[in-house]
Amino acid sequence: MDERPNKTLKISAAPHLASGASVERIMRNVVLALLPTTGFAVYAFGLAALLSLFTATLTCVLAEHLLCKLAGRPSTVKDWSVVITGLLYGLTLPPGLPLWMVCLGGLIAVAMGKALYGGLGYNLFNPALVGRAFLQAAFPTAMTTWTPAFSADRFTSLPGSMLAPPFGTPHYDQISGATPLAAMKFEQTLSDTVDLFLGLTSGSLGETCSLLILLGGLYLIARRMMNWRIPAGIFTAVILLSGLLHLSDAQAYPSPLFMLFSGGLMLGAMFMATDMVASPITPLGCYLYGVLIGALVVVIRLWGGMPEGVMYAILLANAVSPLIDRLIQPVAYGTRRSKDS
Amino acid sequence: MNWMTRRSFPHGIHPQPAKDETQREPIRQFPFAPLMVIPLLQHIGKPAVTVVSEGQEVVRGQLIARPDGFLSVAMHAPASGVIRRIDRVPTLLGSMVPGIYLQPFPASTQEVCEGMPCPVETATPEEILAAIQQAGIVGLGGAGFPTHAKLQVPADKHIDTVIINGVECEPYLTTDHRVMLEQSADIYTGIRYVLKATGAARAIIAIEDNKRDAAEYLGAMLPSDLPVSIELVTVKYPQGAEKLLVSVLLNREVPTGGLPVDIHAAVINVATTAEIGRLLPRGRGIQERVVTITGPAVRRRGNYRIPIGTPLRFALETVGTSEDLSEVLVGGPMMGQAAPSLDIPITKGTSGVVAYTERETGHQPPIYPCVHCGDCLEACPMSLNPSQLGLLAAREHYQAMVDDFHLMTCFECGACSYVCPSHIPLAQRFRVAKAYIRKNQASVVRSQAS
Numbered sequence: 001m002d003e004r005p006n007k008t009l010k011i012s013a014a015p016h017l018a019s020g021a022s023v024e025r026i027m028r029n030v031v032l033a034l035l036p037t038t039g040f041a042v043y044a045f046g047l048a049a050l051l052s053l054f055t056a057t058l059t060c061v062l063a064e065h066l067l068c069k070l071a072g073r074p075s076t077v078k079d080w081s082v083v084i085t086g087l088l089y090g091l092t093l094p095p096g097l098p099l100w101m102v103c104l105g106g107l108i109a110v111a112m113g114k115a116l117y118g119g120l121g122y123n124l125f126n127p128a129l130v131g132r133a134f135l136q137a138a139f140p141t142a143m144t145t146w147t148p149a150f151s152a153d154r155f156t157s158l159p160g161s162m163l164a165p166p167f168g169t170p171h172y173d174q175i176s177g178a179t180p181l182a183a184m185k186f187e188q189t190l191s192d193t194v195d196l197f198l199g200l201t202s203g204s205l206g207e208t209c210s211l212l213i214l215l216g217g218l219y220l221i222a223r224r225m226m227n228w229r230i231p232a233g234i235f236t237a238v239i240l241l242s243g244l245l246h247l248s249d250a251q252a253y254p255s256p257l258f259m260l261f262s263g264g265l266m267l268g269a270m271f272m273a274t275d276m277v278a279s280p281i282t283p284l285g286c287y288l289y290g291v292l293i294g295a296l297v298v299v300i301r302l303w304g305g306m307p308e309g310v311m312y313a314i315l316l317a318n319a320v321s322p323l324i325d326r327l328i329q330p331v332a333y334g335t336r337r338s339k340d341s
Numbered sequence: 342m343n344w345m346t347r348r349s350f351p352h353g354i355h356p357q358p359a360k361d362e363t364q365r366e367p368i369r370q371f372p373f374a375p376l377m378v379i380p381l382l383q384h385i386g387k388p389a390v391t392v393v394s395e396g397q398e399v400v401r402g403q404l405i406a407r408p409d410g411f412l413s414v415a416m417h418a419p420a421s422g423v424i425r426r427i428d429r430v431p432t433l434l435g436s437m438v439p440g441i442y443l444q445p446f447p448a449s450t451q452e453v454c455e456g457m458p459c460p461v462e463t464a465t466p467e468e469i470l471a472a473i474q475q476a477g478i479v480g481l482g483g484a485g486f487p488t489h490a491k492l493q494v495p496a497d498k499h500i501d502t503v504i505i506n507g508v509e510c511e512p513y514l515t516t517d518h519r520v521m522l523e524q525s526a527d528i529y530t531g532i533r534y535v536l537k538a539t540g541a542a543r544a545i546i547a548i549e550d551n552k553r554d555a556a557e558y559l560g561a562m563l564p565s566d567l568p569v570s571i572e573l574v575t576v577k578y579p580q581g582a583e584k585l586l587v588s589v590l591l592n593r594e595v596p597t598g599g600l601p602v603d604i605h606a607a608v609i610n611v612a613t614t615a616e617i618g619r620l621l622p623r624g625r626g627i628q629e630r631v632v633t634i635t636g637p638a639v640r641r642r643g644n645y646r647i648p649i650g651t652p653l654r655f656a657l658e659t660v661g662t663s664e665d666l667s668e669v670l671v672g673g674p675m676m677g678q679a680a681p682s683l684d685i686p687i688t689k690g691t692s693g694v695v696a697y698t699e700r701e702t703g704h705q706p707p708i709y710p711c712v713h714c715g716d717c718l719e720a721c722p723m724s725l726n727p728s729q730l731g732l733l734a735a736r737e738h739y740q741a742m743v744d745d746f747h748l749m750t751c752f753e754c755g756a757c758s759y760v761c762p763s764h765i766p767l768a769q770r771f772r773v774a775k776a777y778i779r780k781n782q783a784s785v786v787r788s789q790a791s
């Protein structure tokens with residue numbers, strides 16, 4: 001009995017165990033899940049994509065760091081959430097967008113989308129989409145001018161438009177045909193669904209290859225780091241709604257598969273709508289939120305003035321999310337009726 | 342035997358069980374400490390009243406304090422010795438309560454003295470409840486509610502089923518497991534008393550699926566005339582919480598603010614049942630209990646039958662601890678409390694002593710704002726919204742937590758804190774909020790009374 005425990009004891013409050021989950025770990029895994037999509041963007045659009053994504057991410061990280069310093073808070077870049085914002089934001093941009101616009105939008109995303117609300121955990125909207133929405137409103141032409149994917153010189157030269165001086169009119173050397181959605185809307189031609197699924201069409205940097213986006217999302221779902229109910233709700237609504245319309249008039253309305261794999265739907269459903277902070281917290285709330293997004297996407301795409309509606313659908317649903325949370329609360333134990341007595 | 346595992350309650354968590362090191366260790370008798378510290382309040386209710394005086398010699402098992410009213414139980418001498426002082430003694434909560442310091446005789450035979458037996462065949466329910474109170478029995482699972490009070494059925498209610506709780510879902514603890522493997526006869530005798538006292542028609546022994554050996558053994562030892570069934574429940578924390586157990590086994594839900602008796606059930610811990618069966622036939626009082634002493638900082642981990650009143654310091658010295666001992670938990674790691682000092686004693690409610698080293702306690706992860714991940718909602722066994730409660734708690738909006746988000750339904754199981762990736766001390770804050778609300782309610786009641 002020589003072993004005398006005699007030191008001052010630590011005294012902490014129960015529970016004295018933790019699962020080991022952490023915000024950093026979730027965020028790092030989301031970045032990981034986005035890497036295949038990012039890689040494909042670079043493969044499809046070459047140097048332009050590389051430079052855009054790099055600029056977007058760097059701008060967001062720097063903006064967050066500086067804004068934290070300005071606000072007198074410790075920098076929060078180490079929680080990795082701003083890396084996701086930057087990367088996601090970059091992936092939504094059209095290839096060949098002038099770099100100064102990329103910077104400006106990134107700054108807006110972090111400043112107006114996140115810092116203004118108080119930083120991580122408080123943002124009402126998905127910050128990446130706030131940045132993109134700003135660009136869409138400010139520079140509608142640049143945001144809907146697409147350079148072609150898989151051009152032969154994509155690894156050797158940059159589109160001249162990227163280096164356009166601020167506030168000048170960018171000059172595009174190559175302009176691709178319309179994106180599949182624009183073609184559907186304005187020219188009534190449908191792209192091949194397999195091409196869409198594999199990402200062989202044009203569009204924003206990271207939205208073209210549905211397959212890789214889906215795989216990244218499934219990885220997060222398997223690791224229980226993403227709420228699968230949100231994409232499930234979105235897909236259900238899109239399939240049902242566009243399926244019914246397609247059945248009623250196959251000429252006027254595209255098939256559900258086209259709707260699923262075109263435009264930003266896959267990226268939006270898997271990585272944008274699922275922003276934990278800006279989505280509801282209860283399982284039922286998440287379904288409703290997903291269904292709302294899916295329905296809005298179909299409505300905007302088919303009847304709105306724009307070819308694409310994913311961004312606005314998600315932003316609108318973000319705004320409704322606190323309301324959903326207020327209306328839908330878990331049913332506490334003891335308030336349900338007893339089942340057999 | 343072919344067991345059907347029952348469905349489980351919704352949500353919950355799966356912490357590492359950490360039971361392997363002690364669950365195969367048979368219960369061993371513990372030596373007597375040179376000085377015992379016996380608080381007169383080891384239960385919920387009023388402290389017992391001493392019936393001995395300083396300097397008096399007592400025999401092991403002798404009554405040293407009598408219950409003060411209904412919500413109070415007797416205390417018995419844990420060893421033959423002399424009463425050194427009647428004074429205030431330190432407790433787990435950091436406060437001092439009235440208590441007795443007893444110095445055991447070193448060379449005594451430590452024979453246990455017996456009292457008036459309470460034969461189960463002839464005793465009335467009232468006599469059984471009185472005997473349980475006189476035996477000083479309280480819930481040994483940790484809550485410390487006087488068992489006779491729990492078993493007393495109000496006149497306008499009835500109990501049809503008694504659930505014997507052998508779930509033991511807290512990580513590290515294996516006392517109930519060992520008691521089930523070693524004291525089957527005591528358990529079944531205890532069940533006879535409990536059934537008679539409550540008038541219940543049957544009992545269910547609930548055991549977590551990771552203790553099949555105990556279930557099989559108890560099944561084999563079951564006397565044919567006893568209306569007892571043994572049910573396995575899913576391994577999940579906090580499966581052993583009594584309200585959850587009632588829902589899982591009987592498919593009835595205890596209404597908010599109610600007790601299991603409201604839905605005709607009583608839940609009683611298996612070690613408590615064994616103690617009833619061990620003590621009542623011989624008219625003895627409780628003066629020792631089985632405690633799991635374990636954790637990374639403990640050398641000889643195991644299950645020990647330890648005299649009540651043994652100071653933690655003596656207990657840990659006896660089993661040996663490593664140099665870097667850092668925190669000592671009384672109870673399990675999920676709901677147990679950190680000991681403020683090693684001078685506090687093992688009490689009737691102490692089911693385990695878990696000692697951590699620097700490795701377990703050294704790292705304090707940063708706290709982030711709630712990221713709305715919803716993991717806490719999917720962990721909460723009571724289906725509360727810990728995220729929302731946490732936001733309100735941080736702003737000290739305690740009344741809103743009660744009115745809009747069922748704060749008082751929270752039983753501080755800690756599942757929400759366990760999963761939170763932002764490391765928000767949710768359950769810890771809820772404990773503070775509940776204490777605040779209770780204090781306020783008490784003062785409201787007092788001012789209305791005066």
Ligand code: SF4
Nearest residue numbers: 721751753754755757
């Ligand atoms: S501590 Fe309370 S709120 Fe948290 S999981 Fe347990 S019962 Fe739910």
Ligand code: SF4
Nearest residue numbers: 711712714715717761
């Ligand atoms: S687990 Fe933590 S971060 Fe997630 S919703 Fe609950 S409180 Fe918020």
